[in-house]
Amino acid sequence: xxxxELRSLRRLGLRHILLQILNFASVLATGLMIWKGxxxxxxTESPIVVVLSGSMEPAFYRxxxxxxxxxxxxxxxxxxxxxxxxxxxxxxxxxxxxETHDDVSNKKGLVTASPLGQRQRILTKxxxxxxxxxxxxxxxxxxxxRHIVGKVRGFLPYVGxxxxxxxxxxxxxxALLGGLGLLALIQRE
Amino acid sequence: xxxxxxxxxxxxxxxxxxxxxxxxxxxxxxxxIALTAISFLVGFVLQSLKATFVLxxxxxxxxxxxxxxPWPLFNQHPIKWLSVREKGxx
Amino acid sequence: MHTxxxxxxxxxxxxxxxxxxxxxAIALSSLVFTANPKGEIIVSPMxxxxxxxxxxxxxxxxxxxxxFNLTADLxxxxxxxxxQLFLYVQAEYTNAQxxxxxxxxxxxxxxxxxxxxxxxxxxxKYLFRNLGSSFKNAQPAHFSLKYNxxxxxxxxTYGEAARTGVPIPFPEKRSEVA
Numbered sequence: 001x002x003x004x005e006l007r008s009l010r011r012l013g014l015r016h017i018l019l020q021i022l023n024f025a026s027v028l029a030t031g032l033m034i035w036k037g038x039x040x041x042x043x044t045e046s047p048i049v050v051v052l053s054g055s056m057e058p059a060f061y062r063x064x065x066x067x068x069x070x071x072x073x074x075x076x077x078x079x080x081x082x083x084x085x086x087x088x089x090x091x092x093x094x095x096x097x098x099e100t101h102d103d104v105s106n107k108k109g110l111v112t113a114s115p116l117g118q119r120q121r122i123l124t125k126x127x128x129x130x131x132x133x134x135x136x137x138x139x140x141x142x143x144x145x146r147h148i149v150g151k152v153r154g155f156l157p158y159v160g161x162x163x164x165x166x167x168x169x170x171x172x173x174x175a176l177l178g179g180l181g182l183l184a185l186i187q188r189e
Numbered sequence: 190x191x192x193x194x195x196x197x198x199x200x201x202x203x204x205x206x207x208x209x210x211x212x213x214x215x216x217x218x219x220x221x222i223a224l225t226a227i228s229f230l231v232g233f234v235l236q237s238l239k240a241t242f243v244l245x246x247x248x249x250x251x252x253x254x255x256x257x258x259p260w261p262l263f264n265q266h267p268i269k270w271l272s273v274r275e276k277g278x279x
Numbered sequence: 280m281h282t283x284x285x286x287x288x289x290x291x292x293x294x295x296x297x298x299x300x301x302x303x304a305i306a307l308s309s310l311v312f313t314a315n316p317k318g319e320i321i322v323s324p325m326x327x328x329x330x331x332x333x334x335x336x337x338x339x340x341x342x343x344x345x346x347f348n349l350t351a352d353l354x355x356x357x358x359x360x361x362x363q364l365f366l367y368v369q370a371e372y373t374n375a376q377x378x379x380x381x382x383x384x385x386x387x388x389x390x391x392x393x394x395x396x397x398x399x400x401x402x403x404k405y406l407f408r409n410l411g412s413s414f415k416n417a418q419p420a421h422f423s424l425k426y427n428x429x430x431x432x433x434x435x436t437y438g439e440a441a442r443t444g445v446p447i448p449f450p451e452k453r454s455e456v457a
Contacts, residue, residue, distance in 0.1 A: 058363060058390065059429050078369050078381045079427050079437060096365075099382040101410055121410075127365065127388065132405070134334060141334070154434050156302070203283030210281040217290045225297045229304050236359040238305070238431055245301065249294060257286050 024181070044070040044150035049083055049092065050160030055126030056081070056094055063161030066094065068150030076100060076122055076145070081152040084124065086138050092149055095133055099123035101142070120145055209263025217256045224248040305360055306433030312358045318351020318397065320368065320424045320441040327414055327452045332406055341414050341452055343407040345384070349424060350398045351440045356428055357392040364389040365427040368401075372449075374409055375416035382407060384422075419446035 009017070038047040047068055051060045059081075060066065068083055076082060078097050085092040101121040121142035125132040137143065166173040205213065224245060232241030325345040332340045347368065356364060367386040373379050384403035389395050409417060424441040 058388065059365065078383050079365070079367055079425055081427075081435070098405065100380070102379040104377060104379055127386075152435060154306075155430060156432055201283070203286075205281050205286075213281065213286060214289070217293060221290075221293055221297045225301050229301055229308075232305075232359060233308060238359050241301070241305070241359075245298075252294075253290060256290050257283060259283065 042069040042150065043072055044068050046083075046092075046149060049094070049149075050163050051094055052091060052164070053093075055128050056096070057128045059127055060094065060155070061157070063158055063164050065156040065160040066152045067154035067156075069153050070148065070150035075102065075118070075120060076148065076151065082122075082124060082143075083149040083152065084143055084147045085149055086136070086140065086143075086147055088138050089136075093124075093126075093133075093136065094152065095124040095126045095129075097122055098125045098132055122148075203259035205259050205263035206266050206268065208266035209259075213256045213263060217252060220248075220252050220255075224252065302432050306430070309358065309360045309430055309433050309436075312355075314355035315438060316351060316353050316355050316440060318349065318353070318424060318441040320422055320443060321348040322422045322443055322447050323347065325420075325447060325450060327450055329452060330406075332408060334408070338412065340408050340412050343414060343449065344403060345407070345447075346400060346402045347385075347422065348400050349441070351424060353389070353395040353397060353426065353440065354392050356426065356438075357395060360430045360433060362390075362429050362431045364395065365429060366397075367425055367427075368403075369423050369425055370407060370420045371423070372420035372446075373418045374411070374414070376411070378410060380410070413452065414449040417449050419448040421446050 035047070039045060041047075049066050049068060051062055051064045051066060054062060066083070076097055078100055080097045081094065082097055083092050083094050099122065103119040121144060123132055123134070124143060133143075134141070140147075166176070228241045228244040228248065231244055232238055323346045325343045327341050327343050329339045330342040331338075332342065334340070349368075353364060353366070365386065365388055367383045370382050370384055371380070382405075384405055384407050385401055386404065422443045423439055425437065425439050428436045428438070
């Protein structure tokens with residue numbers, strides 16, 4: 001069955017295979033550059049996240065895709081949906097801001113102009129959870145700006161489910177990668 | 190036996206001729222663009238996303254049914270090869 | 280010549296482009312709907328009791344209670360791309376230390392247009408507490424009714440439907456409740 005493919009591989013020669021590998025690598029590099037560029041524009045480490053839990057149902061379900069921004073000049077407000085990551089916790093959490101407490105002036109009595117200079121204490125809660133998130137903060141009393149990855153600005157349903165499926169069934173990931181790689185090598189055009 | 194095998198491979202490969210190829214590309218392109226525009230407009234007028242996606246789904250199925258199988262319609266212009274010259278003939 | 284596989288490949292590639300354009304068009308169409316409905320919120324005088332809260336295990340912390348009336352017709356916010364409204368009542372006040380506070384005291388998810396014509400009385404659903412142990416010397420609080428429109432696909436938008444005209448002062452603490 002594979003005799004045909006092997007023969008075509010041999011016929012194409014080493015240079016062709018190397019070229020295809022380079023093409024493949026450049027596709028990967030482009031993807032990475034777009035991701036990092038988006039992150040730079042949105043001021044966040046991950047501009048796109050996949051919802052992993054049902055704690056924001058019925059707004060967001062598992063597998064929905066969220067687009068984040070984290071503008072440095074804006075404070076967080078109640079009602080904003082944030083994605084935050086507590087040091088020590090392994091996955092980021094998508095929950096809504098319920099309380100904000102802004103220290104407007106600092107200790108010397110000077111008023112800071114930028115929201116970044118202010119200390120902001122935040123409390124969050126999942127729409128689908130009965131109580132707020134204090135128990136998720138791993139000992140912290142409040143969430144602060146440095147824990148927050150970004151606020152949700154845009155929404156696309158279902159699309160992220162592919163990544164969840166790949167996490168749940170690792171074989172799928174290898175099958176997909178292998179298949180793509182083989183196709184890239186064999187393709188003649 | 191060999192003939193049967195050949196027919197099976199032909200059915201699986203489902204080749205169509207160059208004229209058919211051109212037509213399939215045209216049909217797919219025009220109908221999908223029209224389908225997208227129409228389903229958006231219908232949904233917008235009816236204010237119903239359900240209408241949009243039902244229409245888009247049905248339309249897509251129809252387009253796939255028309256373009257994917259090797260209908261005889263796309264095989265009406267077989268390539269006419271020149272006949273093989275006799276060996277040694279001038 | 281074209282095989283079935285090649286045709287599936289071509290058609291589905293073009294189909295995915297079309298789907299993306301369709302989704303983008305739906306997301307953009309939300310920008311056409313710029314409804315900004317207004318309503319009314321009336322907040323009755325607050326009452327403050329000392330209570331034990333989950334936040335500090337062994338410390339007493341003052342908790343404010345209040346009732347409010349909401350009337351607002353938010354039906355215009357529902358268009359073909361509206362999945363749900365997240366409606367919330369927010370308290371805003373500056374406390375004795377000069378810290379600016381915002382707290383959600385009540386919220387409701389509205390999923391259909393029929394539910395969106397609101398006329399209800401409610402009380403705070405979440406514990407309303409100050410940062411320290413009491414509301415002493417905090418400035419009077421404003422209350423507002425806000426909403427977050429969540430689409431099926433596209434951008435999340437926010438708005439304010441109502442706001443108290445006169446700020447509500449924090450009263451003295453009442454005797455403790457059991």
